[in-house]
Amino acid sequence: MTFKQSIPRLVTGEIILSSMPAIALQALEQGLDTPSLRILAGLGEDENGFVLTRYLNDTLRELFIELPDKRSAAIEVGLLIAEEIFEGKRPVYEGTQEILWTLDRYPFYEESRNRRYDSIGFENIYVMFLTMEDLKGSGVIPWHPDPLNELSVKQHNDLLTALKEWATRMKVGFTL
Numbered sequence: 001m002t003f004k005q006s007i008p009r010l011v012t013g014e015i016i017l018s019s020m021p022a023i024a025l026q027a028l029e030q031g032l033d034t035p036s037l038r039i040l041a042g043l044g045e046d047e048n049g050f051v052l053t054r055y056l057n058d059t060l061r062e063l064f065i066e067l068p069d070k071r072s073a074a075i076e077v078g079l080l081i082a083e084e085i086f087e088g089k090r091p092v093y094e095g096t097q098e099i100l101w102t103l104d105r106y107p108f109y110e111e112s113r114n115r116r117y118d119s120i121g122f123e124n125i126y127v128m129f130l131t132m133e134d135l136k137g138s139g140v141i142p143w144h145p146d147p148l149n150e151l152s153v154k155q156h157n158d159l160l161t162a163l164k165e166w167a168t169r170m171k172v173g174f175t176l
């Protein structure tokens with residue numbers, strides 16, 4: 001995870017403020033360098049939250065990184081998880097579950113018109129995930145994508161395709 005990728009994760013609460021000095025240290029090791037980043041990297045995880053926030057905000061300003069709002073941060077983290085799925089770093093089902101947990105950190109249900117997550121075009125993926133969850137829990141169909149289980153393979157592939165389409169739409173600016 002890069003320093004820039006840690007910011008939306010901080011906003012969504014996936015990581016906590018006290019972890020930022022360690023993340024700042026990694027950023028220095030990866031070649032980022034600003035005066036405030038150096039100070040932030042030198043702070044302890046038990047440092048006062050106001051001090052951590054001050055140097056984090058100064059670092060963001062120096063690196064020209066904007067602090068996203070909670071809605072944007074949830075989507076951004078969801079897209080980061082989707083990229084990990086596409087790269088094979090996370091299984092499709094479990095990764096989609098993580099995306100849903102992340103999206104649930106913001107009240108998208110308040111924006112829903114007809115179905116949950118329809119305001120960000122994720123409603124069909126949500127339904128596909130629920131279908132997979134039902135199949136997995138039914139005990140009738142063994143749930144794992146293997147050649148002997150055509151339904152699970154189809155659901156897996158359909159979910160992966162839908163995730164790729166969603167990520168593409170979100171990156172170009174999804175609108176209803």
